[in-house]
Amino acid sequence: MTDVFVNNKFSGTINDPKEFVERIISERRMGKLPISANVTYFEDLNEVHVETCSGRAIRPLIVVKDGKSTLTDKYIEQLEKNEITWSDLLKQGVIEYLDTLEEESTLVAFREEDLTAEHTHLEIAPITIFGLATSLVPFGNFNHGVRLNQGSKNQKQAIGFYVSNFFTRLDMDVNLLHYPQRPIAETIMHSTLEFNKHPTGQNVVVAIMSYQGYNMEDAIVINKGSIDRGLARSTYYRPVISEELRYSGGLIDEIGIPDKEVKGYRSEHDYRYLEEDGIIFPEAKVTEGDVIIGKTSPPRFLSSMDEYNLTTSSRRESSMVLKHGEIGVVDFVVVTENSEGNKLIQVRLRDNRIPEIGDKFTSRHGQKGVISYVVPEQDVPFTADGIKPDIIFSPHGIPSRMTVSHLIELIGGKVGALSGRYIDGTIFDSEKEEDLRQELLKLGFRENGTEVLYNGITGEQYPVQIFIGDMYYLKLKHMVANKIHSRARGPIQLLTRQPTEGRAKEGGLRLGEMEKDTFVAHGASLLLKERFDSDKTIVPVCENCGIIAVYDGRKERSFCPICGDEVEISNVEVSYAFKLMLDEFKSLLVYPKLVLEGKY
Amino acid sequence: MKLFKEFEDKLPENILEEVKANLPDKCSESRTRKILEAVYKEYKSSVADPGENVGLVGAESIGEPGTQMTLNTFHFAGVSEMNVTTGLPRLIEILDARKTIKTEITEIFLKKPYNEGKDIKEIAESLKETLFRSFLKEISINIASLQMTIELDEQKIKNAKLTPIKITKILEKSVKSFKFQLEKDKPIINVKSSSKDIALNEIYKLKESIKDIFVTGIKGIKQVLPVKRGSEFMIVTAGTNLKEILKLDFIDTCRTTSNNLYEIEKLFGIEAVRQAIMNEVMKVLDAQGIDIDMRHIMLVSDTMCMSGRLLGINRYGIVKEKPSVLARASFETPIKHIINASLRGEVDSLNSVIENVMLNQPIPVGTGLPGLVTKVK
Incomplete structure (x- = not known):
């Protein structure tokens, strides 16, 4: 007697579990049961589990009968002629989906040649053990698994041609690569995904060598000539959105050039690009502080009197303004309405991004790096044929990471570029490295991919041969233009008088608790004090009661609110945060009495 | 010379x-x-300069390598070694001076003939705490006569070098309200109440409580493991009771010790704890392959023992002892410290680092330490 569980609920017993399981499987293959139903027999527990619920990971495999794949040439022929489809194969039991449990009772062959009589299933293609992004890494089976993973992660951040109707779309934070190219070294997944319709990178000439130490620590050196010819240029699109909101009491925002009486009016200069409707005109070149959409809002708190006195002067400014560090060109303006029927303005800004020092690039093998130097074209090393690399990649990135696929792609790309064809780098089924080398030899190059290079500055021949070839390089969406930030002085927070935080608010960089400890450990007492001086204040303190006194600016003297002005009051320099803490103590009815003492 | x-x-x-x-x-x-x-x-x-912030440097020198320690060590299934807390959890345990530690261990060194392996198994077994439950075969209760009969396991009693009579006497000693009678030639004890009217649930209660009666061995020793370290045999136990263990005559009292700091403080005094902290910390660090200068650990150990009692490095320990209100408040539970300080009218004389950082004054270490000898007035 064997217990049968359906979706982990006991539902009965049977006598012959093996026959039972076989019947379920054969009925599923005949199409009488849903394809996602799976069954497993646990011999040690003497239980049969049938699973039909959602949420299980299932994967397709080719059914094998008597050591032979049921996907015969006949089916393949029909598939090629488009006479049958995937679902026909499922219906005929040629392909079935297994879940993790049923997989335990099978023996899956990796390739058709490996099939023996014991095998029950055959992998559709070896590449199916990888995910979509990972199978886009050419020659990936030569790599360490970690690098493969990182390579696919990097590919997701690449700038490319994400949709072809981008011109009419208003997406947040979009990057578009100019002149995207189809990779020379491809995998089968590239054609399956129609990658050439939305490519993400460009084929560049890469030399693996050091360049005056500029490419240490994963940095890459890029040829200025290539950039000037348009390599890795991209456009950055960002929308600015504003809508007329309705408030209680029938009040509403108003989009338009704000009246000069409005609270918080900026300078006329800031509104200069606005047309009569309060919206900026296309092709206006804007920088930080410029108003994109002019808007005024009703006052925040309405007293009963104000309702009869809704003049412009009581309204406040609420325009959309470009924040600190942002620049661009107005590309496109949409005037529409939102779901509540209120006026909605969307303005798309565009910014042309030319590669610069600090922009991030990667190959498809987890070899990411930032530009550290843009070499003037005349200084770039060149081969005997006059080929100059677009990118110079550091050789130190290779040995410890063991990204062999990076090197093979370089040779493959070179062969592909020279012979004018695409190289198949499908994982586990790629073109043989040896064949690529032989082809390179036939094309009149050294079979190992190296060439003699000449120093671009002195014209001298380098004493070693340099590994040089073509690779597919991706520009990643992390660009310095979005991140660069510095501050010497600037805005402070209202409450604590300490500097604001964050790039958008032109903030400072926090010297935190642990960083403070390093100053203390060095005994740099006065330097520490100076570093924390950003919120220092001078407060008058009553020496009688020890409470912070008040400075009367008109009389130019201080007095104590408790003891009057007949007491001695001294000025003390403390951090504003401390003064604030004393105030908070007082609000808690704790009396913080300061006892003053001579400094020396 | x-x-x-x-x-x-x-x-x-x-x-x-x-x-x-x-x-x-x-x-x-x-x-x-x-x-x-x-x-x-x-x-x-190598002498520290005046004004050198040795405490902070020590904290950084222990804290930074501490981030590299593996959080938990693996258990070795099937290996006859005891599982000891090591790594970061143990380090925290030591420095916090926890009263109850996760794995208490005693390392018992033996005197001459025994440390060469003589009767090592028997000695080890005799140390182990044995409760009455391990001699039981069956307990049955007669509801009608309100009697309980206990059947003993003779083989186990023999192994522990005891007799059923001895066990009955132990039971009599620990349970006063019941009478225990051993049957002749049979390892069966009949239990009867000494008073006449008795509720049934009292017998049931006894049935459970009787299992936990201590019979033989040393209280607190949960597990024993004879091991050979180098050429010497010794016993490692899980659970400690140093006070009782040190009374035994076959033990090398000079080297036998436990990893429970409070036990060491109670038995040997504060100086022993100071050394024990250093030993225990070094044990953890050595196991992780981390090299920290001994002087940093000595400083930590000294700080923990400075008051004459063992104090942990937390808000109940050394931080509580700080004289400055602001320094205590800046560590943990600020409201508690400020309210208490206001109730007592405490004065903060701003003598250490953190208060002066809060007030934006030069801190009295390093270059901030020297001042004028003459008062300016």
Whole structure:
């Protein structure tokens, strides 16, 4: 007697579990049961589990009968002629989906040649053990698994041609690569995904060598000539959105050039690009502080009197303004309405991004790096044929990471570029490295991919041969233009008088608790004090009661609110945060009495 | 040797001893002087400068490598070793001076014939805490006559070198309200209440409580493991009861110790704890392959023992002892400290680092330490 569980609920017993399981499987293959139903027999527990619920990971495999794949040439022929489809194969039991449990009772062959009589299933293609992004890494089976993973992660951040109707779309934070190219070294997944319709990178000439130490620590050196010819240029699109909101009491925002009486009016200069409707005109070149959409809002708190006195002067400014560090060109303006029927303005800004020092690039093998130097074209090393690399990649990135696929792609790309064809780098089924080398030899190059290079500055021949070839390089969406930030002085927070935080608010960089400890450990007492001086204040303190006194600016003297002005009051320099803490103590009815003492 | 006298005031005794021991056999006087002078120079350079923030440097020197420690060590299934807390959890346990630690361990060193392996298994077994439940075969209750019969496991009693009579006596001693009677030639004990009217649930209660009656061994020793370390046999136990263990005559009392700091404090005093903290911390760090200068750990150990009691490095321990209100408030539970300070009218004289950072005043360490000798008025 064997217990049968359906979706982990006991539902009965049977006598012959093996026959039972076989019947379920054969009925599923005949199409009488849903394809996602799976069954497993646990011999040690003497239980049969049938699973039909959602949420299980299932994967397709080719059914094998008597050591032979049921996907015969006949089916393949029909598939090629488009006479049958995937679902026909499922219906005929040629392909079935297994879940993790049923997989335990099978023996899956990796390739058709490996099939023996014991095998029950055959992998559709070896590449199916990888995910979509990972199978886009050419020659990936030569790599360490970690690098493969990182390579696919990097590919997701690449700038490319994400949709072809981008011109009419208003997406947040979009990057578009100019002149995207189809990779020379491809995998089968590239054609399956129609990658050439939305490519993400460009084929560049890469030399693996050091360049005056500029490419240490994963940095890459890029040829200025290539950039000037348009390599890795991209456009950055960002929308600015504003809508007329309705408030209680029938009040509403108003989009338009704000009246000069409005609270918080900026300078006329800031509104200069606005047309009569309060919206900026296309092709206006804007920088930080410029108003994109002019808007005024009703006052925040309405007293009963104000309702009869809704003049412009009581309204406040609420325009959309470009924040600190942002620049661009107005590309496109949409005037529409939102779901509540209120006026909605969307303005798309565009910014042309030319590669610069600090922009991030990667190959498809987890070899990411930032530009550290843009070499003037005349200084770039060149081969005997006059080929100059677009990118110079550091050789130190290779040995410890063991990204062999990076090197093979370089040779493959070179062969592909020279012979004018695409190289198949499908994982586990790629073109043989040896064949690529032989082809390179036939094309009149050294079979190992190296060439003699000449120093671009002195014209001298380098004493070693340099590994040089073509690779597919991706520009990643992390660009310095979005991140660069510095501050010497600037805005402070209202409450604590300490500097604001964050790039958008032109903030400072926090010297935190642990960083403070390093100053203390060095005994740099006065330097520490100076570093924390950003919120220092001078407060008058009553020496009688020890409470912070008040400075009367008109009389130019201080007095104590408790003891009057007949007491001695001294000025003390403390951090504003401390003064604030004393105030908070007082609000808690704790009396913080300061006892003053001579400094020396 | 005259030379050594000369350096007696300059160098500590143990360093002089070390130099003496490591001196080459035939060493001329001038060379010895050179060596001693080099040692003196090295010694001077390792002394902390006035105003040097040794505590913070120590904290950073322990804290930074601490981030590299593996959080939990793996358990080795099937290996006959005891599972000991190591790594970061153990380090935190030591420095916090936890009252109850995760795995208490006693390392028992043995006297002469036993440390060569004599009767090691028997000795180890005799230390193990044994409860009445391990001699039980069956307990049955007669509801009608309100009687309980206990059947004992004779083989186990024999192994523990006991007799059913002895066990009955132990039971009689620990349970006063019931009478225990051993049947003749049978390992069966009949239990009857001494008073006549008794509720049934009392017998049921007894049935459970009787299982936990301590019979033999040493209380608190949950597990014993005889091991061979080097050429010597010793016993490692899980659970500690040093006080009882040290009474045994076959034990090397000089080296036997446990990893429970509070037990050491109670038995041996604060100086022993100071050393024990250093030993235990070093044990953890060595196991992780982390090299920290001993002096940092000595400082931590000294700080924990400075008050004469063992204090942890947390808000109940050394932080509580800080004189400054603001320093305590800046660590943890600020409201508690400020309210209490206001109730007592505490005065903060701003003598240490953190208060002065809060007030944006120069901190009294390093370059901020020197001041004028003369008062300006």
